[in-house]
Amino acid sequence: MTARPNILLITADQWRGDCLGTVGHPVVKTPNLDAFAAKATVFEQHYATTAPCSPARASLYTGLYQMNHRVIWNGAPLDDRFDNIARAARRAGYTPTLFGYTDTSPDPRQHHPGDPELSTYEGVLPGFEVRQALPGHEKEWFSWLTARGHDPATFDTIHQLEPEDGQRISRKAPSYSKEETQTAFLTDRFFSWLSEQDTGSPWMAHISFLRPHPPMAVPEPYNLMYDPDDGPEFKGATTAGKEATFHPLIAALQAAQHLTSHIPGSSGHVRDLSREDLKRIRALYFGMITEVDTQLGRIFDKLEEIADNTLIIFTSDHGEMMGDHWMLGKGGFYKESYHIPLMIRGPGMAKANRVSAFTSAADIFPTLLDLLLLTPNHKPDGSSLMPYLNGGTPLSWRDAALYEFDFRRLLQFFPEPLRKACQNGQSCALTRLAQDWQYVHFGGLPNLLLDPNAPPCTLDNRLDDAPNAHLENLEALLSTRMRHNDDTLARSMVWEYYSN
Secondary structure (H helix, E strand, C coil): CCCCCEEEEEEECCCCCCCCHHHCCCCCCCHHHHHHHCCCEEEEEEECCCCCHHHHHHHHHHCCCHHHHCCCCCCCECCCCCCCHHHHHHHCCCCCEEEECCCCECCHHHCCCCCHHHHCCCCCCCCCEEEEECCCCCHHHHHHHHHCCCCHHHHHHCCCCCCCCCCCCCCCCCCCCCCCCHHHHHHHHHHHHHCCCCCCCCCEEEEEECCCCCCCCCCCCHHHCCCCCCCCCCCCCCCHHHHHHHCHHHHHHHHHCEHHHCCCCCCCEHHHCCHHHHHHHHHHHHHHHHHHHHHHHHHHHHHHHHHHHEEEEEECCCCCCCCHHHCCCCCCCCHHHCECCEEEECCCCCCCEEEEEEEEHHHHHHHHHHHHCCCCCCCCCCCCCHHHHCCCCCCCCCCCEEEEEECHHHHHHCCHHHHHHCCCCCCEEEEEECCCCEEEEECCCCCEEECCCCCCCCCCCCCCCCHHHHHHHHHHHHHHHHHCCCCCCCCCCHHHHHHC
16 A cells, blocks of 8 residues: 555444344344445454443554553543554544544543543543544534424433333334434534545544444334344343343343433333343344444445545444343443454455454554554554455464453442452453353352353353363463563663664
8 A cells, every 4th residue: 555545433332243234144234334345354253352332442442452451441541651543643644533432531640630521431532633522412413403403302302212002112213313313413524524625635534423322212214124023032041030140240230230221211120121122122223223324325435436545444342232141231241242343445455355263353453553554652452454454364363352341330239248259350351252162250250161152042151061171261361361461661671762
């Protein structure tokens, strides 16, 4: 690649990796991403490094696992010493521009204690110029809707759907149309900015779409596009109660998951839902995915004329349980929370390329560094995907996915003995997911050895009856952890800096 390309990073929040037509989902319709895949490289086993949003995005932006960036929850600050995609892009001559959000809590040591930036987890990754923000209060979107004739008095309940007779979960359409979603709003704002760009200067933009993240509301025709009875069999135990007995972390997650986070105005816990309720929520989720796909189609069409010099990355921050194991949202150790999509198309790169190797959200940052011939200011944990994008295979590559879940914020939902056992830094689940085994290591809770290829309703800890597999996975996990010790300053001696 002789000239610097335009760069567009698109994230769609909470998009499961299996929810794409191009990877074989039996129900979800994603025609625009399917067409994009024919011109791109599709990474079929791509995984977030952690959850929820802020920790997952910290890995995406810095190339570090949670064990090194230490963003453990929404609101945990990102150490200002770390390099990131926006700072690196500036070194390459770009002005990285944000549409949406990055959910990056700032380093408090760089701010006065009274700085309002310390009052929210919805900060902006250092290095980005914000063209259009979309924080949780959605005021910018509401102003846009007001200009389109909507009544501001309705905005407090804009995502609460009218009740549907005989149903706990309504699939009624909200008051805004398919042209007025948050996704359409950000897409229009991106187009306005794009029209201002100098055709002779490469640009970089990050569009961070909110959907298909809850609340579960989507306008016509997407709200009724999918039949609730259509879809794969749910994974997990036959009842939420049986699921909770499988592991203490599951019981704590069930106790923490209130339905209102997905269905505004509702009450109770997710664990109280029936399978029929979960199917209706899942149908809305599928509709929200197709709604985002429609807007992605607009973007792909707009950029087709400059596709020969534009790198497009489509991914998510983390997955969504969406009824599997009687849960909604993200967290824990099941792969549904961490398996996410990744497609990359760029000038000179392979087309219609499929990669089945395990890749990580931590690989995005080193890939951009490789593309732009930049040296990072810290050593990333991820590895460049350029060999795959060029149609080849790296000489060596990981044979498993690694992801973490720090659950210290959930300790209040554990019984006292377990709560005490998980204190003092032992409140983390560290997972190694390979083709044949999933090993989950805890500090103060029982470890797990699972078969990722077992039938959907199987809950079986194989730790005792597969001792060899247990030891092999434990050793591999320990070796992986050791390989990712922070090596930023350990790469050279102090006098080597002096001589340079």
